[in-house]
Amino acid sequence: MSQKTIKITGWALTILLALLFTMSAFMKLTQNQAAITQASSIGIDAGTYLFIGIIEIISLILFLIPRTAILGTLLLVAYMGGAIVTHLQHQESIAMAVIIQIVLWVTAFIRFPELKQRLLTPKN
Numbered sequence: 001m002s003q004k005t006i007k008i009t010g011w012a013l014t015i016l017l018a019l020l021f022t023m024s025a026f027m028k029l030t031q032n033q034a035a036i037t038q039a040s041s042i043g044i045d046a047g048t049y050l051f052i053g054i055i056e057i058i059s060l061i062l063f064l065i066p067r068t069a070i071l072g073t074l075l076l077v078a079y080m081g082g083a084i085v086t087h088l089q090h091q092e093s094i095a096m097a098v099i100i101q102i103v104l105w106v107t108a109f110i111r112f113p114e115l116k117q118r119l120l121t122p123k124n
Contacts, residue, residue: 010110014064017107020100021060021076028053042090055079070115073108080104 001009027035028049039049059079063072080101087094109116 006110010107013103013107014111017076017100017104018060018064021056021063025053025057025060028056042086042092070108070112073104073112073115076104077101077108 031046031050036046036049039046044052055075056079059072059075061072062068063076065072080097083097084094084101087097
């Protein structure tokens with residue numbers, strides 16, 4: 001693949017993830033009744049849900065800014081890890097959260113070859 005194709009793919013996946021996390025954070029920040037009901041069914045109150053939305057949007061902003069994107073990536077990976085654990089704890093499907101986590105890692109490896117090299121290259 002050419003450098004241009006790799007760059008376009010990385011940014012296309014970044015935009016896809018940004019839209020997804022923006023929608024998710026928006027539902028938390030606006031205290032959407034359906035989202036609050038779902039959160040309360042697993043023991044998360046409205047105030048905590050709002051705080052989770054703030055964390056999500058801050059992580060997303062860091063992910064979108066090239067200078068802080070690796071930090072944002074790691075924060076979003078941790079956030080999705082928490083979502084996976086929460087779903088597992090309440091016997092809910094983790095399929096969507098795992099798919100998002102995979103897309104997040106693929107996007108990180110495309111956008112930040114140095115991260116891929118550091119994580120996947122064996123030490124000598």
